Amino acid sequence: MSGAWIIILAYILDRCIGDPRWIPHPVIGMGKSISALERVIRARVHTDMGLKKAGIWFPILIAGGAFAVTWGLLLLLGLIHPILAAAAEIILIATTIASKGLRDAGMEVYRHLKQQDWPGARRSLGMIVGRDTAHLDEPEVVRGTVETVAENIVDAIVSPLFYALIGGAPLAMAYRAVNTLDSMVGYKNDKYLHLGWASARLDDWANWIPARVTALLLIVGAWVLKLDAKGAARMVSRDARLHPSPNSGFPESAVAGALGIRLGGHNVYHGVASFRAYMGEAARPMESEDIVRTTRLMFWSAGAFVSLCFLATWGVWLAGGALLW
Template identity: 70%
Template sequence: MGWAIFILWAAYVLDLIIGDPRWLPHPVIGMGNGIKRLEKMIRKNVSHPAKLKQAGMLLPVIIVGGAFAITWVALRGLHMIHPWLATGAEVVLIATTIATKGLKDAGMEVYGHLNRGDLPSARQALGMIVGRDTIHLEEPEIVRGTVETVAENIVDAIVSPLFFALIGGAPLAMAYRAVNTLDSMVGYKNDKYINLGWASARLDDIANFIPARITAVLLVASSWIMRLDYKKSYRTIRHDARLHPSPNSGFPESAVAGALGIRLGGENVYHGVVSFRAYMGEFSRPMTKGDILSTVRLMLFASLLFLMLCMLVLWTMGGTLWS
């Protein structure tokens, strides 16, 4: 158990301390470039919608499979040189798949601007992490956008990569990050990507299915630790989680909404077009900037609880889950 849990904890702490410094080459950049090149090649040779849908399956096969294979081969090569070298590389690689610091910093930047009464800067900071139009938003809607984004990304940015690292080390964590990157680039239900990106979007839903539900449980437990309304958090998950258009995002969002006693969801504007998202939670009070702070704290507690859960799993299994 010792090495596996050491690697997971070390990766988590490394990300929490340094995040993703700009001077350090990030694997996601390479994945993004690979996705762009493969998409260009596919579109050059395929145009019929049905054929494009079939070709869309190549994206996850090549990109996700390639991310796993390259990472596995690299670690095996480093292990042949020296085991410590491979261990250090595995810590760093898993750390690149996690974004605890980045998510915390993004939420706290919006909070900081609101705390200073600087709405234009808060809108701009929110616009960096959401797809909706933010230029006309007032404080409650800025708070809502930030809380929703932080809550939703607890799964993608923390629990899911750690979940797959627990099962298969850095190779599987990197494969998950490739799945997530594919979804963020081509997993859209619009005219351009409805056919080419369907397989990538479906794979992302499948990959996050279990972690999203684990995250919801962790958030209920975290709300109990923080003396928030953990009972309402649980009830809101049961009543509202499946109302979300995503099969996974509703679980962390509804958990946070219930814990804080706020209502998420509602009208968003995307490029001037109004879109309605199902409500999560009940309206009991207007949202305030303090809800951002509480959401970030829930995120940190949930991530620490998941690492403790990983320790329990490894102890029960009597050792590491990967070789």
């Protein structure tokens, strides 16, 4: 049962304090390691096929290294005292989650919108999305915020908790490394098409189950919060697979259906226009309160998943006890 309590306490820790800026975050170290490895590879490999083969080393060294370092640290601390190892594991798992950070980022955009500070809202949105935000109107700012919060329910909450349940802090940290790799080198552009393919593919695989679990949690959450649960289920069934990502469409379509809004559409990245498939139906215009509703769905889904982690561990513990008896 100790694993369940560690996950619960890690989530509570992240929910309460998030990631204080004065504490070095493991993702910073991962990012520096990825950049260093990329420099080494590019200095030695100059063909597309060579880059594709070399790209396999990113998940092996970065994700594998994150797992090994975390496992070794916890082993060492466990030799000193088990409580010290448990405390470290709680803190390490908490660093792989970003529920408070995601909520704060979304609500910062919301506050600017409520104050009719359009430049501030665009700047705040620009901190959490890759698209150009300088000329977006209010509905498009809301759309960008809702899409980001919805998509990151998987990456920033459910997936790391899912892997923490399976393999504790080492596997949760390995997942965070995979996710960081995808955000840095997993692009289908001229620079990373060959070098980043393995990292992007592994991130897709890692999020496959959590994305679908998240969609189910969001549908139930819509029912609990008196939103449109039937609409959420219908949009997941109809629209989730239209998204260019094999996973992001599940939380986005669920949120769109629950709120009765339409996500997706035209975005501009570094001056280049791009179209992303629509998710949901525009039953009404988007409004700033949709950010608050999405945040509530996020926290409900996170709390529900933590509860499921506890119940799963409790069930395994009881089944093990019954077998021993």
